[in-house]
Amino acid sequence: xxxxxxxxxxMLGRKLAQRLAKDGHLGGKIISRLTLHDxxxxxxxxxxxxxxxxxxxxxxxxxxxxxxxxxxxxVIFHLAAIVSGEAETDFEKGYRINLDGxxxxxxxxRKIGEGYCPRLIFTSSIxxxxxxxxxxxxxxxxxxxxxxxxxxxxxxxxxxxDYTRKGFFDGVGLRxxxxxxxxxxxxxxxxxxxxxxxxxxxxxxxxxxPVSEDVRHWHASPRAAVGFLLHAATMDSAMIGARRAITLxxxxxxxxxxxxxxxxxxxxxxxxxxxxxxxATIQRIVAGWPQNFDAKRAVxxxxxxxxxxxxxxxxxxxxxxxxxxxx
Amino acid sequence: xxxxxxxxxxMLGRKLAQRLAKDGHLGGKIISRLTLHDxxxxxxxxxxxxxxxxxxxxxxxxxxxxxxxxxxxxVIFHLAAIVSGEAETDFEKGYRINLDGxxxxxxxxRKIGEGYCPRLIFTSSIxxxxxxxxxxxxxxxxxxxxxxxxxxxxxxxxxxxDYTRKGFFDGVGLRxxxxxxxxxxxxxxxxxxxxxxxxxxxxxxxxxxPVSEDVRHWHASPRAAVGFLLHAATMDSAMIGARRAITLxxxxxxxxxxxxxxxxxxxxxxxxxxxxxxxATIQRIVAGWPQNFDAKRAVxxxxxxxxxxxxxxxxxxxxxxxxxxxx
Numbered sequence: 114x115x116x117x118x119x120x121x122x123x124m125l126g127r128k129l130a131q132r133l134a135k136d137g138h139l140g141g142k143i144i145s146r147l148t149l150h151d152x153x154x155x156x157x158x159x160x161x162x163x164x165x166x167x168x169x170x171x172x173x174x175x176x177x178x179x180x181x182x183x184x185x186x187x188v189i190f191h192l193a194a195i196v197s198g199e200a201e202t203d204f205e206k207g208y209r210i211n212l213d214g215x216x217x218x219x220x221x222x223r224k225i226g227e228g229y230c231p232r233l234i235f236t237s238s239i240x241x242x243x244x245x246x247x248x249x250x251x252x253x254x255x256x257x258x259x260x261x262x263x264x265x266x267x268x269x270x271x272x273x274x275d276y277t278r279k280g281f282f283d284g285v286g287l288r289x290x291x292x293x294x295x296x297x298x299x300x301x302x303x304x305x306x307x308x309x310x311x312x313x314x315x316x317x318x319x320x321x322x323p324v325s326e327d328v329r330h331w332h333a334s335p336r337a338a339v340g341f342l343l344h345a346a347t348m349d350s351a352m353i354g355a356r357r358a359i360t361l362x363x364x365x366x367x368x369x370x371x372x373x374x375x376x377x378x379x380x381x382x383x384x385x386x387x388x389x390x391x392x393a394t395i396q397r398i399v400a401g402w403p404q405n406f407d408a409k410r411a412v413x414x415x416x417x418x419x420x421x422x423x424x425x426x427x428x429x430x431x432x433x434x435x436x437x438x439x440x
Numbered sequence: 441x442x443x444x445x446x447x448x449x450x451m452l453g454r455k456l457a458q459r460l461a462k463d464g465h466l467g468g469k470i471i472s473r474l475t476l477h478d479x480x481x482x483x484x485x486x487x488x489x490x491x492x493x494x495x496x497x498x499x500x501x502x503x504x505x506x507x508x509x510x511x512x513x514x515v516i517f518h519l520a521a522i523v524s525g526e527a528e529t530d531f532e533k534g535y536r537i538n539l540d541g542x543x544x545x546x547x548x549x550r551k552i553g554e555g556y557c558p559r560l561i562f563t564s565s566i567x568x569x570x571x572x573x574x575x576x577x578x579x580x581x582x583x584x585x586x587x588x589x590x591x592x593x594x595x596x597x598x599x600x601x602d603y604t605r606k607g608f609f610d611g612v613g614l615r616x617x618x619x620x621x622x623x624x625x626x627x628x629x630x631x632x633x634x635x636x637x638x639x640x641x642x643x644x645x646x647x648x649x650p651v652s653e654d655v656r657h658w659h660a661s662p663r664a665a666v667g668f669l670l671h672a673a674t675m676d677s678a679m680i681g682a683r684r685a686i687t688l689x690x691x692x693x694x695x696x697x698x699x700x701x702x703x704x705x706x707x708x709x710x711x712x713x714x715x716x717x718x719x720a721t722i723q724r725i726v727a728g729w730p731q732n733f734d735a736k737r738a739v740x741x742x743x744x745x746x747x748x749x750x751x752x753x754x755x756x757x758x759x760x761x762x763x764x765x766x767x
Binding site: 204243253254255256257258259261264267268271272274275278279355356 | 531570580581582583584585586588591594595598599601602605606682683
């Protein structure tokens with residue numbers, strides 16, 4: 114089995130590649146080859162028992178997508194995207210990568226023809242939804258994105274369903290929750306604080322909380338996200354039906370509940386590293402975000418996420434900190 | 441006021457142009473100029489009291505959209521599209537015209553900049569919805585198209601909202617009911633029979649009914665459709681909010697109810713010209729179409745349609761047949 118990951122240098126792409134290297138198989142089939150692609154050179158995972166090819170290019174350029182799929186990978190993970198903040202400030206770049214790039218990938222697969230029909234997993238986002246929201250967003254809530262990023266992801270989902278319906282590939286769209294605790298350095302993304310207030314204190318650093326503790330949001334761990342991707346690649350896709358984009362399960366909790374879990378896991382001295390510094394701009398942005406979902410469909414399709422924030426923290430401590438919390 | 445109509449040679453484009461010529465003004469402003477464009481040369485409306493320029497080209501070709509908007513029309517009616525049947529059989533052509541063409545038009549407007557922000561009316565379709573449906577589709581039902589045409593129209597709506605949000609134009613998306621009774625010759629739309637079984641018998645010709653009489657569908661007359669377009673061009677668009685695509689009002693009735701109205705209006709000899717010839721392919725396509733809507737939002741925004749099928753037939757007899765039914 115040959116697997117292609119677009120966005121292979123990103124946080125999720127690296128974790129997915131590492132998991133594939135560890136497992137050596139996917140859905141009961143031996144992995145014979147892995148191709149990683151990104152706009153910056155991806156690093157191959159450690160100790161893979163199969164050949165790994167790494168490529169660096171802009172996949173929205175003419176011919177790039179064709180080159181990537183010419184070897185006919187059996188499974189394509191399309192994780193490549195311009196993130197929400199940048200897609201909002203750089204309108205043309207957002208559309209070029211998130212819409213044109215995605216469409217060119219789909220087209221490249223379609224044009225191979227000859228019965229080639231890979232499983233194609235597209236990571237979408239809860240940004241396909243726009244306020245006002247119900248208390249919990251159900252599987253049939255409509256897509257009215259309020260950002261260019263959300264618009265681009267919604268279009269990617271629509272094309273995914275149409276190309277799948279036409280038999281050009283076997284598409285699965287995944288609307289990921291916010292990934293928390295995100296490893297790496299703090300960033301300036303408006304959603305960054307959800308992870309920062311856990312990651313930094315657990316590592317002995319101070320973190321800034323720019324919103325009030327009653328802000329509610331929708332989370333899943335990086336480990337759960339890799340699980341979503343693997344399940345999407347191996348599940349019986351006939352069960353999905355015509356509506357190929359799936360709102361994934363996650364955990365809805367408030368910042369206050371995050372902090373309570375952090376106290377339980379790390380004690381008062383960890384929580385004391387959170388500095389409250391309200392930021393009106395971030396408060397306003399976050400107020401327009403989804404807070405809770407009722408992801409019945411995904412659960413019935415076998416997707417699994419954490420059920421407590423404590424569990425999310427323990428995953429982080431295990432996977433990123435070698436089990437050690439900074440004193 | 442300068443008005444541009446894309447799809448100006450189509451049924452709706454011609455009727456709209458004729459109405460503009462008759463009125464001489466739009467929303468209280470004198471029309472100073474009308475530009476008609478289509479892939480076949482449009483004919484200018486009769487007796488227009490303003491200059492009418494007619495252009496023939498493929499607006500999806502590079503540079504065409506830029507040329508069309510270079511004169512900065514105040515109102516753009518974008519009615520140009522590959523119809524559902526053809527978009528389904530010719531995948532590439534459907535995407536090239538309905539997606540790329542639409543996007544290039546939006547891009548051409550955006551790239552002018554300099555505060556240019558025309559009212560842009562985009563005709564969408566109830567094909568943005570896909571079965572299974574509730575008894576009546578409400579304003580917040582989700583878009584899960586089951587055709588390439590419906591996918592393309594949904595994408596056109598999403599882009600319309602995003603470009604409007606960004607201030608590049610002032611977009612209004614109109615999800616037209618099926619236009620009935622459609623004058624002229626049958627086109628490639630699978631929905632053609634809804635009109636054929638009225639138009640041909642009223643003109644003394646035989647028509648084929650390929651579905652059973654219990655098929656329910658959603659209709660508005662060409663006259664109502666022109667009314668929708670004019671209202672969309674002149675209404676206070678601030679009332680629409682962020683969700684720029686509007687499901688328009690229409691009349692929900694069965695083919696049997698259509699025939700009963702036809703009998704009332706034209707008598708048994710007219711109805712006898714309908715030949716029942718079930719077509720499994722059309723039956724299957726139509727089974728996936730919406731049957732009824734609850735278009736509260738459009739009604740509250742001032743859009744109006746017919747309330748009986750008899751009324752729709754009388755509009756046709758008045759507007760197309762000079763009041764005369766074939767004996």
